[in-house]
Amino acid sequence: MLDDVADVAYWRERAERAEAQLTDTQSRLTETSQRTTELAEQVAVLRRILFGRSSEKTRPAPDRQETAHPDGQDERDSASPGDAPARRGQRRGRSGHGRRDYSQLETREEIHDVPAAERTCAGCGAAFVPLGTEDSEQIDWQVTITRIVHRRLRYRRRCTCPGSRTVIAPVPGKPIAKGRFTPAFLARLLYEKYVLGLGLHRIARALATGGFAVAEGTIAGALQATADLLAPLEQAIIARKATAVQVHADETGWQVFEHREGTDSTRWWLWVFVTEDTMVFTMDPTRSAAVLYRHVGIERTATALPEGRRLVVSWRLLHRLSVPRPGRRRRSAVVLGAHP
Helix, strand or coil: CHHHHHHHHHHHHHHHHHHHHHHHHHHHHHHHHHHHHHHHHHHHHHHHHHHCCCHHHCCCCCCHHHHECCCCCEHHHHCCCCCCCCCCCCCCCCCCCCCCCCCCCCCCCCCCCCCHHHCECCCCCCECCCCCCCCCCCCCCCCCCCCCCCCCCEEECCCCCCCCCEEECCCCCCCCCCCCCCHHHHHHHHHHHHHCCCCHHHHHHHHHHCCCCCCHHHHHHHHHHCHHHHHHHHHHHHHHHCCCCEEEEEEEEEECCCCECCECCCEEEEEEEECCCCEEEEEECCCCHHHHHHHHCCCCCCCCCCCCCCEEEEHHHHHHCCCCCCCCCCCCEEEECCCC
């Protein structure tokens, strides 16, 4: 009898352990299945990026009037897999777009006359009668670097009346005190550096080609001096961004050579905020959500947005926002605030 009770207890214990192992195995199997699904989605995205057809390589749709066969079948559909690919460029028989009109450019006319000896008859010597012109145009590209010398006229008083004995014309205005660059030069420099993305070495070489040999340090100093001039524009762009209804944000690590008190780390964070009509980059020593709150104009302690405001924030930073995540993880954005 005691042996039967011991056997029942033994097998009951083994059954309980098996049941616990089965529950744990099912839980891990569920997590593994979810992870496999996520990895499969990532592989599909990467496969499309790596092996998908590029939009630049997609051939335009054929002209139905030019390439249609008598039986109504398209030429591309009728081509066999072994046929050579269609040639690039303008198709023979199709109307082109013609030459573009550049009449808005600054125009300079040059008159080319027939030599005087060829404007008279060789037999009787009678002069030819003008018969209009035959016109053609060319586009010229010139880069001119000019040295401007300001000569301020001075005058001396000839009378003995009280007052200053001499007067001189006022100093011309300069965007940078004691600087040598005109406003137009600085505007072109900012365009070359920040719009075209050229390095200082290439800008210096281009200037040297035009006859103006300048050190790269001088160009860097001019760019640094213009920072204060662009500060009001920067603040206006940031204020405009704070009123947007949709913001895409992201950050990445950025190494800087600046010592911060209390830490030996040189890692900062480069943030970017993109809206419909603005793009703002900023450096911050942290990747805290406080940076995002500050740039989108939200109080960290506020429980709701102001009445009537609606804000859509990109998914990338939602794991650091103190708002619930709606739906599955594949949701790309969250809506903050109620509809008006």
